[in-house]
Amino acid sequence: AYDIGLHGVVYQVNKWDPKQFDWTKKLADAxxxxxxxxxxxxxxxxxxxxxxxxxxxxxxxxMADRGAPIWKEKRDRWASVCDDCHSPRFARxxxxxxxxxxxxxxxEYRETFRVAADLVKDxx
Numbered sequence: 001a002y003d004i005g006l007h008g009v010v011y012q013v014n015k016w017d018p019k020q021f022d023w024t025k026k027l028a029d030a031x032x033x034x035x036x037x038x039x040x041x042x043x044x045x046x047x048x049x050x051x052x053x054x055x056x057x058x059x060x061x062x063m064a065d066r067g068a069p070i071w072k073e074k075r076d077r078w079a080s081v082c083d084d085c086h087s088p089r090f091a092r093x094x095x096x097x098x099x100x101x102x103x104x105x106x107x108e109y110r111e112t113f114r115v116a117a118d119l120v121k122d123x124x
Contacts, residue, residue, distance in 0.1 A: 001109055006034075007034050007035050010033060010034035011034055011035075014033050014034070014100065020033040021033070021036075035085070039081075040081050043081055075095055076102060078091070078095070079091035079092060079095060082094070
């Protein structure tokens with residue numbers, strides 16, 4: 001998802017330009033043209049990449065926000081990373097859009113399994 005998203009494309013286009021990505025600098029001291037994976041997932045030098053991960057599972061299908069307190073805490077922490085460069089509204093709106101996309105993807109995912117099960121029943 002990162003590679004095809006805006007941040008990933010900026011990175012892929014500029015990663016070999018030392019003026020844009022000076023790999024000799026520590027992350028906290030760097031002024032990169034866009035965030036790398038480490039900027040968001042290892043913020044503050046933490047090596048637990050899930051600490052600032054999204055609230056979704058690895059496939060992103062089953063954990064859309066349902067209002068549980070733990071998800072609010074994770075979402076607030078996730079949005080705080082976006083707030084380094086974007087407005088708080090930007091992060092919240094994107095989280096909402098992700099929730100909707102995950103819910104839609106979940107419906108499509110379940111439908112795919114229904115179609116496959118029907119094909120098996122039909123001997124295909």
